[in-house]
Amino acid sequence: METLEEICFRIKTALPAARVEIIPNASPCGQRSLLLGREQGLAVATFLRDDPQLRLDYCSNVTGVDWLEPSLPQGFVQSPSSAGLKKEAGEGLGESGTGCLEAVYHLFSMAHKNGPVVLRLRTENRLAAVRLPSLTPVWRSCEFQEREIFDLFGIVFDGHPDLRRLLMWEGFQGFPMRRDYLVADDFECEPTPHGDVPKRMSPRQGCAEVIQKTATADPRV
Amino acid sequence: MSAILETPVRAFESVSGAGAGEMLELAIGPHHPSTHGVFRMDVVLDGERVRRLKPVFGYLHRNHEKIAEGQSYLSSMPYTDRLDYFCSLTNNWAYALTVEKLAGLQVPERAEYIRVITAELTRVQNHLCLIGFLLQDMGASGTPLMYAFREREKILDLFESLTGARMMCNYMRFGGCRVDLPTGWMEEAQQVVQGLARFLDEFEALLTGNEILMARTQHIGVLSSAAAVNAGVTGPMLRASGVNYDVRKVDRYGVYDRFDFRIPLGDHGDTYDRYLIRVLEMRESLKILRVALRDLPEGPVMDPKARLRGFRPKAGEAYGRIEAPKGELGFHLISDGSPNPFRYRVRPPSLMNLTVLEEMCMGRMLADVVVILGSVDIVLGEVDR
Amino acid sequence: MEVTDQELKIDLQKQGVLMTSLNELYNWGRKNSVWPLQFGLACCAIEMIAASMARYDLARFGAEVFRPSPRQADLMIVAGTVTKKMAPQVVRLYNQMAEPKYVIAMGACAISGGPFKQGYNVLKGIDRYLPVDVHIPGCPPRPEALLHAFMTLQNKIASQPLTGPARPRHLRAGAPSEFSVPQCGPHGLVPPSNPAVWRPPTAAQAG
Numbered sequence A: 001m002e003t004l005e006e007i008c009f010r011i012k013t014a015l016p017a018a019r020v021e022i023i024p025n026a027s028p029c030g031q032r033s034l035l036l037g038r039e040q041g042l043a044v045a046t047f048l049r050d051d052p053q054l055r056l057d058y059c060s061n062v063t064g065v066d067w068l069e070p071s072l073p074q075g076f077v078q079s080p081s082s083a084g085l086k087k088e089a090g091e092g093l094g095e096s097g098t099g100c101l102e103a104v105y106h107l108f109s110m111a112h113k114n115g116p117v118v119l120r121l122r123t124e125n126r127l128a129a130v131r132l133p134s135l136t137p138v139w140r141s142c143e144f145q146e147r148e149i150f151d152l153f154g155i156v157f158d159g160h161p162d163l164r165r166l167l168m169w170e171g172f173q174g175f176p177m178r179r180d181y182l183v184a185d186d187f188e189c190e191p192t193p194h195g196d197v198p199k200r201m202s203p204r205q206g207c208a209e210v211i212q213k214t215a216t217a218d219p220r221v
Numbered sequence B: 001m002s003a004i005l006e007t008p009v010r011a012f013e014s015v016s017g018a019g020a021g022e023m024l025e026l027a028i029g030p031h032h033p034s035t036h037g038v039f040r041m042d043v044v045l046d047g048e049r050v051r052r053l054k055p056v057f058g059y060l061h062r063n064h065e066k067i068a069e070g071q072s073y074l075s076s077m078p079y080t081d082r083l084d085y086f087c088s089l090t091n092n093w094a095y096a097l098t099v100e101k102l103a104g105l106q107v108p109e110r111a112e113y114i115r116v117i118t119a120e121l122t123r124v125q126n127h128l129c130l131i132g133f134l135l136q137d138m139g140a141s142g143t144p145l146m147y148a149f150r151e152r153e154k155i156l157d158l159f160e161s162l163t164g165a166r167m168m169c170n171y172m173r174f175g176g177c178r179v180d181l182p183t184g185w186m187e188e189a190q191q192v193v194q195g196l197a198r199f200l201d202e203f204e205a206l207l208t209g210n211e212i213l214m215a216r217t218q219h220i221g222v223l224s225s226a227a228a229v230n231a232g233v234t235g236p237m238l239r240a241s242g243v244n245y246d247v248r249k250v251d252r253y254g255v256y257d258r259f260d261f262r263i264p265l266g267d268h269g270d271t272y273d274r275y276l277i278r279v280l281e282m283r284e285s286l287k288i289l290r291v292a293l294r295d296l297p298e299g300p301v302m303d304p305k306a307r308l309r310g311f312r313p314k315a316g317e318a319y320g321r322i323e324a325p326k327g328e329l330g331f332h333l334i335s336d337g338s339p340n341p342f343r344y345r346v347r348p349p350s351l352m353n354l355t356v357l358e359e360m361c362m363g364r365m366l367a368d369v370v371v372i373l374g375s376v377d378i379v380l381g382e383v384d385r
Numbered sequence C: 001m002e003v004t005d006q007e008l009k010i011d012l013q014k015q016g017v018l019m020t021s022l023n024e025l026y027n028w029g030r031k032n033s034v035w036p037l038q039f040g041l042a043c044c045a046i047e048m049i050a051a052s053m054a055r056y057d058l059a060r061f062g063a064e065v066f067r068p069s070p071r072q073a074d075l076m077i078v079a080g081t082v083t084k085k086m087a088p089q090v091v092r093l094y095n096q097m098a099e100p101k102y103v104i105a106m107g108a109c110a111i112s113g114g115p116f117k118q119g120y121n122v123l124k125g126i127d128r129y130l131p132v133d134v135h136i137p138g139c140p141p142r143p144e145a146l147l148h149a150f151m152t153l154q155n156k157i158a159s160q161p162l163t164g165p166a167r168p169r170h171l172r173a174g175a176p177s178e179f180s181v182p183q184c185g186p187h188g189l190v191p192p193s194n195p196a197v198w199r200p201p202t203a204a205q206a207g
Helices: A004-014 A042-050 A080-090 A142-152 A193-201 A205-215 B065-068 B075-082 B088-103 B111-139 B141-163 B185-207 B211-217 B225-228 B236-240 B272-296 B350-360 B366-376 B380-384 C008-016 C023-030 C043-052 C087-096 C109-113 C143-158
Strands: A020-023 A033-036 A058-067 A100-109 A116-122 A132-133 A156-158 B023-028 B040-044 B049-056 B315-322 B327-335 B341-347 C075-079 C101-105 C135-136
Touching: A004 A020, A004 A033, A004 A042, A004 C008, A020 B040, A042 A116, A042 A132, A042 B327, A058 A142, A058 B327, A058 B341, A080 B185, A080 B315, A100 A142, A100 B327, A116 A132, A116 B023, A142 A156, A142 B350, B023 B211, B023 B225, B040 B366, B049 B327, B049 B366, B065 B341, B075 B088, B088 B111, B088 B327, B111 B141, B111 B185, B111 B211, B111 B272, B111 B366, B141 B185, B141 C043, B185 B272, B185 C075, B211 B272, B211 B366, B225 B236, B225 B350, B236 B272, B236 B327, B350 B366, B350 B380, C023 C143, C043 C101, C043 C109, C075 C087, C075 C109, C101 C109, C101 C143
Parallel strands: A033 A116, A132 A156, C075 C101, C101 C135
Antiparallel strands: A020 A033, A058 A100, A100 A116, B023 B040, B040 B049, B315 B327, B327 B341
16 A cells, blocks of 8 residues: 555646645554545545556545534644645634534545545535535445435535435434534423432532522423 | 525436336335334335335434544443444444554453454354344245344353343453453353354255245345445445455454455345355354354453543544444544544444445335345444434 | 122132133233234344244233234334434324224333433433333343233233223223324424323422
């Protein structure tokens, strides 16, 4: 298996317009990934599949990620240059534009029996510009997984043949896997006789207040 | 936000073509005895022939991933049992393997052997039940399923004495296994494995050459190898289409490189091949089990450096996968250094294997759809999570 | 007429004279032919199947005839997690069953949502929409627990009078046999529970 640097170099040779960047990974497993530009994502994916040395013919997994915070966790995912890349794209980190949504593709080669090569595609922001190119035309295994990500994260995949909600019903509003999703208020707090015990036992007033508040969260009680 | 929601819902377009008569739209499921749970297929029929088939998911979507992101790494272990509820031990292994990759933990040799033993027993009982259900779908109500469950109970007894639970074992930990084998377990397991080999002969004598089984399955639901690879089909279904890909051989995780076993491959990619592949895989599993039970080394079952409480892997990500009985079961974990996973994703083999369902059923009779679906081997807990 | 003198009855039985009442005979027949709906939702369904297989042999209780059609079933075993997407279908299936009909909530999920209670798509207990007769705790309950639930249900059926104010629902003309089917709304089920069946519990005041 070629190293990620070699793959990156060859992509840039074959597709000079493509933006590719290596994202480090501090975990001991060392699975680094390639961050692709949105415009050339489909072309790069086709290249990776059809290139005779790589033959990444099997897309195993597609993960949706919601990066709520503009600054990503330390030592991982956001290298300094990727921040620069974002600025070039002209993204204002305003109140609506912080963070991004991401689709992560894990590719393997069944022909050469190696892998994984990890691809990442990021949306411009989380609210308005949430479009990514669909890789379903390249790997059909993305079909249901991209639908699932559309359903749960709200990323719109351009070029997907059948983009509907997969798991939730049609007419459901919101994207429940996003980190700022608020669960609908149907969780009746079911108080038990033990709910009173900490209130009576605990000398700390604050704790009791919290318990009291949760115990009467449902207006019908 | 509303702009996103207005993405058009694609309904059934009118199916036209020469000789197309009255089309009938039929929703099979979510309550249907042959959909193996709460799975639904929206089918367009031309007489008895299937012209279009769209699977509908989500009737068992229990928010496994969302719940897992709100709790510590270890707390998700019992939830993985409930993904593919036939194979809790392989689910445990896949998750433990990924966390071990993420945090760089080592697993003692004895624990690796126990993992292989439990995983192969799981594979045997999963395939047995699958064949029982497949035959049930074909109309052989009772006998094969009864036999399969009788043998499954013997394996579940082993699981129960080892882990305390029949189905939801919650047995593996990051860096090993929860408890060591109880006394006498090895002998019992060896007896069960011996009995299983005999039982498989009996089971095959009943089924493999059966004329009705052949008529209902041969050349039905054919899946080409190119389509299977492109659609991400894994496991016995992929190998029935003739693609030699088994994660046990490719990744050589655990101690699988120490066992000598073969990967059965199919020629036709039809339903009969998918049945036969599973019978052969069970025989290979028994081969692994005999060696593993003979060679089980002494030693600890937990890495002494592994921490159960206060477990915080460094920021980073890992994708780990194993060959579960249904295909490649993967976990993708992203850590931000906190006790909870930042992102927890399950790659369910059953869902990917359903991608090609429409293709396999196209033009077949409605009664074949049930058999083809049975041969895919889905468990809805994993499809919908 | 109710046979009140149990001792006399037992004595007569020893002499080979079987004495019974219409009520007992009716319930004896009903309790030994409870046909469950073949209806599995999740993990518990596997234990339900295991209970009907050779080792646990549900047939001993006259309940091995799993009917795929709700029209032919007397008992709904809610075996597994009921999601919000599935709940309308579950209620509709119950409505399609013919009276007298019973419900067993099998497992923690069917009782309260169980381990998945925090989920955004999980119904927090089927008793919000359906009247449940027997609850079985466990995740999943063992087949023995399901057998015990069957025996509990049989006892319940045997003790139901045919007349009087305590007679069961199917013998009261005005009692409902169908329950309103919830709708999938933009955020969850509408209504979140059926007030005719279930009310949010309130805490018992300790000392």
